Amino acid sequence: MTFPVEDRQGFSVVLLNGEIDLNNSPDARKVILNNLKKKHHVMVDLSDVAYIDSSGVASLVEGFQYARTNDLEFGLVGVSEAAMSVLRLARLDQVFTIYASLDERLEDGG
């Protein structure tokens, strides 16, 4: 499957949705890294994620690390409760930059 990407005000917004597991996390990883490799700042929208396992979380960590190494911005927006509970368990809610929405990031000004 492919996850849609929207270009919004200087960001590539990757819209993950449904259940992110070992079956489709390689697709999530690919779309996140492809956009970062194009030198795009990336926000991953998790508002429609009903489930995410450690393979999905690993895709997010890879994006975070690539962005940090290449001086790009990477963050999560609209994290669903299902996704947030797993991020909290892994204590990654303290590692990722998380916004309620892209608008909040834009108002924040970086």
Next chain:
Amino acid sequence: MECGELLVTVSFCSRASRLRLLRSVMRDTADLAGLDESQTEAMVLAVNEACMNIIQHAYGMNPDGQIDVSVLQEQDALVMRVRDYADAIDVEQVRSRELDDIRPGGLGVYLINSLMDECGFLEPPRGGGNVFQMKLFTREQGEGNDISG
């Protein structure tokens, strides 16, 4: 069957595409066992992680391995046993990573340990393979199974 009531046994091929079906069965099983929402999600995530480890590591992504998941209801716990038929693993090599070590892999074992009240490998079964057992207390015994953070 030994002690405990068998609620379900599921057998499937070691393919990532089967995990969604497994989770669906596990959610219904948790409902049958009377778990609340938080415990249900903990159980579903832990079983998924255990099976994902088998697919990735025990079978090395070979899609033709067999995985059996059994759920038993004991008086005060739900017991999940996950069996594979791969070569016996070195249990010492199965360990959680430090959370301060921010890297993509190695979270699965940590999540299982965090979510389950008890877990570990059982004696290797006759016929080969590995059996990993996870236990979730269903009464006020465990505190390690609240997924809500």
